[in-house]
Amino acid sequence: xxPRKEQQIFRATLELLAAKGYEGLTVEGVAERSRVNKxxxxxxxxxxxxxxxxxLVEADLLAMEQPDTGSLRGDLEALVRxxxxxxxxPPAADVAVAALGAAVHHxxxxxxxxxxxxxxxxxxxxxxxRARRRxxxxxxxxxxxxxxxLAGAVWLRTVFRGLPPDDDFAARAVSAVLDGSATARARTGxxxxx
Amino acid sequence: xxPRKEQQIFRATLELLAAKGYEGLTVEGVAERSRVNKxxxxxxxxxxxxxxxxxLVEADLLAMEQPDTGSLRGDLEALVRxxxxxxxxPPAADVAVAALGAAVHHxxxxxxxxxxxxxxxxxxxxxxxRARRRxxxxxxxxxxxxxxxLAGAVWLRTVFRGLPPDDDFAARAVSAVLDGSATARARTGxxxxx
Numbered sequence: 001x002x003p004r005k006e007q008q009i010f011r012a013t014l015e016l017l018a019a020k021g022y023e024g025l026t027v028e029g030v031a032e033r034s035r036v037n038k039x040x041x042x043x044x045x046x047x048x049x050x051x052x053x054x055x056l057v058e059a060d061l062l063a064m065e066q067p068d069t070g071s072l073r074g075d076l077e078a079l080v081r082x083x084x085x086x087x088x089x090p091p092a093a094d095v096a097v098a099a100l101g102a103a104v105h106h107x108x109x110x111x112x113x114x115x116x117x118x119x120x121x122x123x124x125x126x127x128x129x130r131a132r133r134r135x136x137x138x139x140x141x142x143x144x145x146x147x148x149x150l151a152g153a154v155w156l157r158t159v160f161r162g163l164p165p166d167d168d169f170a171a172r173a174v175s176a177v178l179d180g181s182a183t184a185r186a187r188t189g190x191x192x193x194x
Numbered sequence: 195x196x197p198r199k200e201q202q203i204f205r206a207t208l209e210l211l212a213a214k215g216y217e218g219l220t221v222e223g224v225a226e227r228s229r230v231n232k233x234x235x236x237x238x239x240x241x242x243x244x245x246x247x248x249x250l251v252e253a254d255l256l257a258m259e260q261p262d263t264g265s266l267r268g269d270l271e272a273l274v275r276x277x278x279x280x281x282x283x284p285p286a287a288d289v290a291v292a293a294l295g296a297a298v299h300h301x302x303x304x305x306x307x308x309x310x311x312x313x314x315x316x317x318x319x320x321x322x323x324r325a326r327r328r329x330x331x332x333x334x335x336x337x338x339x340x341x342x343x344l345a346g347a348v349w350l351r352t353v354f355r356g357l358p359p360d361d362d363f364a365a366r367a368v369s370a371v372l373d374g375s376a377t378a379r380a381r382t383g384x385x386x387x388x
Contacts, residue, residue: 071380073382097298101295101299102295103353104291104292104295105292105295110356114356117350118355136376137375137377138376140375141370142370145370146375148350148351149344149347149367149371150343152342152347152349152351153339153342153343154346156346157342159298160297160307161311161312162308172339175382176335176336176339177374178382180332180371180373180374181332181334181335181336181371182332182373185329186265186267186372187373188372188373
């Protein structure tokens with residue numbers, strides 16, 4: 001399928017999900033909205049779950065630039081700012097929050113969300129590989145844990161607390177996971193040698 | 195109202211939410227399930243949103259023990275283990291995940307979830323006050339940020355990734371936010387003096 005047409009279908013899928021929820025999402029509705037024949041859509045994606053999984057992973061609407069600022073700190077701050085934007089700025093915010101919220105209730109959607117996060121992580125690993133080569137990451141550091149702490153904090157702050165992160169949120173959150181919040185006397189081991 | 199009766203109502207409210215979603219939750223349904231008169235319920239809580247907000251904050255079902263282990267590290271690890279249990283062990287897990295997931299779609303429920311997190315944080319602050327008195331927390335540490343990093347990571351890992359945290363998850367997550375993951379050369383400032 002032509003990339004432009006595919007993106008049209010993905011955008012229609014995600015907009016319909018945000019507007020009507022997972023129950024209200026139908027391949028017929030996507031066909032109408034994207035002006036693509038229903039049988040064409042079914043030929044590529046056998047179910048609405050498959051279509052939504054593809055849209056979550058591949059839609060330009062939810063794409064995030066992979067940062068390469070020259071430092072781990074800079075890359076992680078850019079990553080956090082990207083997640084804040086994704087969860088707070090329309091139209092992507094409505095889609096991202098609706099998809100993730102709905103995943104809680106629908107087992108087949110949960111699988112799509114797992115693929116979404118797994119796919120993101122594969123891309124984010126480049127940030128940590130470069131950081132290791134530059135000697136910025138301690139030997140015991142756990143990249144997926146770092147990503148989950150940061151992305152989870154943005155989700156909790158924006159969606160559950162309803163508090164939009166302020167301008168220095170990214171810098172403070174990244175400093176918390178890179179520099180730690182304990183005093184020297186309360187630390188275990190301390191930073192590994194660079 | 196007698197505390198036992200109140201807890202009966204709260205439990206019925208949360209179970210009904212988990213079973214039928216926010217749309218399916220009605221004061222009539224709660225009255226039936228808890229065997230308390232509908233007008234009695236309305237006398238104390240004027241709407242299902244008010245009832246649910248009270249249940250989220252006050253129900254024994256979602257209560258978490260406030261740890262006091264003698265160290266910040268021990269308290270935060272206990273806190274993380276409590277959140278993991280809340281989000282993964284039935285029956286509380288179904289309720290907690292359903293309530294938080296539904297909050298994404300319903301504005302009046304979002305307010306209840308905000309009160310739930312605000313109320314938790316008021317209780318969690320005792321952990322950080324004791325840590326400051328013991329000289330365990332750096333001067334720049336931000337307690338709400340630490341809580342959001344940890345609780346957010348548990349949510350992301352369990353609900354979105356569908357990966358149940360393993361036994362040492364709490365210790366690793368707490369170490370990440372207390373000790374940091376950067377090497378000495380990649381740190382800003384370093385730990386404040388104890």
